Amino acid sequence: MxxxxxxxxxxxxxxxxxxxxxxxxxxxxxxxxxxxxxxxxxxxxxxxxxxxxxxxxxxxxxxxxxxxxxxxxxxxxxxxxxxxxxxxxxxxxxxxxxxxxxxxxxxxxxxxxxxxxxxxxxxxxxxxxxxxxxxxxxxxxLAHTSAGPVGFYAPRDAYAPHVVEQLRAAARSDVDRAVRQLTVEGPTLLSRGQDPRVAEWDSDANVAWEICKRQGQFTRQELADLVGQAAADEHSPGRLAPLLYATSRDVFALLLLFCLESGMEVEAARELTTGCIKNPNRGYVQVEYLKRRRHGQEWNTLRVRDGSPNSPGGLLRLALRLTASVREITGSPALWQFRTKEGGLITGFSASAVTYMAQSFVSRHGISDGVRPVELRMSRLRKTYKAAVYTVTGGRMSAFVQGHSPDVAAAHYADIPSLRDLHEQAVADGLQDALDEARAPSVLTPEVEAHLIQQPADATELVGISPTEVGPLLSGESDLWLSSCRDFFDSPFGTKGKACPVSFFGCLGCGNAVITRRKLPAILGFLNHIEAERAKMPEAEWTERFGKARQQILRLVLPKFSENDVLSAKAVAESTDPLLFLPSTLFGGH
Structure with a gap:
């Protein structure tokens, strides 16, 4: 460390x-x-x-x-x-x-x-x-800070996906241009250059040679003083120097991409050094960084993907390569180094410089939210990354809390406006699951049936009926076609005291239903019937009529019974007509 x-x-x-x-x-x-x-x-x-x-x-x-x-x-x-x-x-x-x-x-x-x-x-x-x-x-x-309100503070939200794609595409175009200039065009031009005092100044290659000799400290005005304004305009060091030394535009694009892909805080990313890459292993690398706000534990590591130029590790390696010429001159260990338009060599980003570069980046690439130009705040990139992780993992906190306590992760990165739809959908799904669970039938395996015969007093806990109702339930006295019914005249779908109003296969989604082994042949026969109906009607209509019933049979009923129980029921159901459409994987390949 x-x-x-x-x-x-x-x-x-x-x-x-x-x-x-x-x-x-x-x-x-x-x-x-x-x-x-x-x-x-x-x-x-x-x-x-x-x-x-x-x-x-x-x-x-x-x-x-x-x-x-x-x-x-x-x-x-x-x-x-x-x-x-x-x-x-x-x-x-x-x-x-x-x-x-x-x-x-x-x-x-x-x-x-x-x-x-x-x-x-x-x-x-x-x-x-x-x-x-x-x-x-x-x-x-001094025991309290203030007696007044903190003041309104709108929480930083993640950027919308269409904005992120614009940012990513624009930054990648800047990086691709920088790679081409600094690794191909610039070295090729420099290889043709000669000392302009001997080979004249009327050549881009020779002016590039002079820029390199002066370690980037060569301006158009200095060239104009030597050869005149017209020649200086034609072979301007301001145009040629970006082929030899990284510019703020190049380095900012790399910083932006790295923050988007890694989720590192921008204030920590700004201070990365050339030795930040540690322990490369199987497509991943650790990035060592300084987080000043974490008092007592300032030095930390972040495990990120490595290899491709689009991965966080690959972007850091690109930064090392593209800033090499500036670092060779400055000798500074800072990662983000560049040459200014005026010829100065800068060894890091200040917060104000990043803010200015972000504004220029948005203006140059015309990035908008569809109505107006985006206000690019680099501090929102971490929330953007976290929101994407949260969405992909479905809100799984173990994958989301990296670098934070669960409370901080939930309060600062999960509780943001752009994730509200996801949270509302999760609540709706939870309520639907609870409703489905409440409406699901009770499935009694042969083992539970045997237990109730011996211990009727346990019926309330196991099935939700009184001990006196066990006999009619297990004997078949209260049977309907696909199940037994706790109370046919107290349906959750109808009015108490009146007969259940739903169709016979509504039992598969009813909390009153009790399914035992003896109902399996009927259930398998019904499953065969609805599969046969699939070929007789449009898919959308079939799904509306029978899709839910099919899923209830396959997910709620059949998995509760052993393979032997299902095979025996299948044999009984086939005593008159073969079951042609049953999914074979449910029955051990039979």
């Missing part, structure tokens, strides 16, 4: 915080011109300490958000207090008053007031745990 070092030394000067995270990302918080310097100094020291691995502030983005909350709080306190406050001077009113101020400035649906207060309370709790400088009243106030 990859080890992560502590952050580099954190400098806390005149309220200027400079933090370098373990992955070399840096962030600066400058409070030198802010009010309430004493308070901010204590908050800043704790905020800087929280940037250590596993301490809760795992990225520049989180650091900047928490710093902004502290800054706004300090400004509000300065507007209400004449003196400089220390941490020990804080009162519950300093939090509650600031929250009221925020809620007056923001609409009721906004989550901003809660988010700001949550940031501040989080830091104050850490301070209290370390130093215990607060008054008892302030300690009690």
């Amino acid at each position: 990859q080890q992560t070092a502590e952050p580099a030394a954190t400098a806390l000067g005149p309220l200027r915080i400079e933090v370098t995270f373990p992955d070399d990302r840096a962030a600066v918080v400058d409070w030198t011109r802010e009010p309430q310097q004493r308070l901010l100094r204590a908050l800043g020291a704790e905020l800087a300490a929280s940037c250590a691995v596993g301490q809760g502030t795992g990225s520049p983005y989180t650091l900047r958000n928490r710093a902004r909350s502290c800054r706004e709080w300090a400004r509000w306190i300065a507007s209400t207090e004449d003196a400089e406050l220390r941490v020990g001077d804080l009162l519950p009113s300093h939090l509650d008053g600031f929250e009221s101020h925020l809620r007056e400035r923001h609409p009721e649906s906004s989550r901003t007031p809660y988010a700001r207060i949550a940031d501040i309370v989080w830091i104050l709790r850490r301070l209290n745990d370390r130093h215990g400088d607060f008054s008892p009243a302030m300690v009690r106030r």
Whole structure:
């Protein structure tokens, strides 16, 4: 498992915080011109300490958000207090008053007031745990985050299948173009190139040679300064460099496909390194990734398919190949590296860069939901992947909870609008199953019949009738054609006190029916009859009239009896006419 070092030394000067995270990302918080310097100094020291691995502030983005909350709080306190406050001077009113101020400035649906207060309370709790400088009243106030509502937050939903197909097709076209350019066209062009100082500048191949010699740091303006604007336009490094170095467009398409196919969180996928592929085995590979939100267990592995270019493992291998030329120059272990239009070499995606690239991707490919352009939010790709898994497995949680507890998986990934139809259908199916179970006949095997003869008192538990009704039921006194009946004048399909109104084969779907071994010949004869009818009428009409009865016989009745019982009943039924249409597989091949 990859080890992560502590952050580099954190400098806390005149309220200027400079933090370098373990992955070399840096962030600066400058409070030198802010009010309430004493308070901010204590908050800043704790905020800087929280940037250590596993301490809760795992990225520049989180650091900047928490710093902004502290800054706004300090400004509000300065507007209400004449003196400089220390941490020990804080009162519950300093939090509650600031929250009221925020809620007056923001609409009721906004989550901003809660988010700001949550940031501040989080830091104050850490301070209290370390130093215990607060008054008892302030300690009690820190026991809860906010007295107000969190604010409206529409849950992230999965993208619709037709949108996913557009995203997948567009990203695949970008990847295919990048593969062709970076593995065929670019190397072919470069192989023909010569030093343009000797072989002239009026050749794409020679300009490509110069771009490669300068490690991508060659622009059209530099070429224009050497040979003039017309030649620079004709052999522009901006057009030729994408044949040699991956662009943000190429790398974003790979990232998008990988997130769609693997379900990895985009913030974790953005930080993958060149050594993330582990333990390839039988078409699968483990991907090692950093999930900063999982405090104490940041490093994790995800088992994904490998091999084909469309598999998650194959996409990572494509990324390794297409970014190789940039990595050779930068020496960085980051996976997602590319050259910008201006010639700069970038060794990773920021959250804001991904957002901008997503907008450009949608605009470039014209991806829409059928009415308007899609708002591509990369954070929805994981839900899209999870929704697809949930649908394919029919909601089986064991296949769905990977990377989460069952509660989190159900609340955040299963309880989303796009799966509502599936859930409603599951409820309907469950109710139908319960109804079918309630209407299913009771099937008494010979063993149960023998038991009831010896122990009539068990009839209530086994059949749902009183012991006095056992005799007529087993003797045939209450027999109908296909079954015995608990009470012919108390049908679930009719009115109590009146005869059952359904046809004779309605017994197969009736909870009043009791089927014993002696009814098997009649049931087999009826099965033979309905199979014969199949050839005499349209399939749809036959299914409507007899399909359910056939399934009830094959699924509810015959499997309850032994092969010998069925064969004997078959022989009895054939005493007059042969049973020509019975499925032979039900009777041991006979």
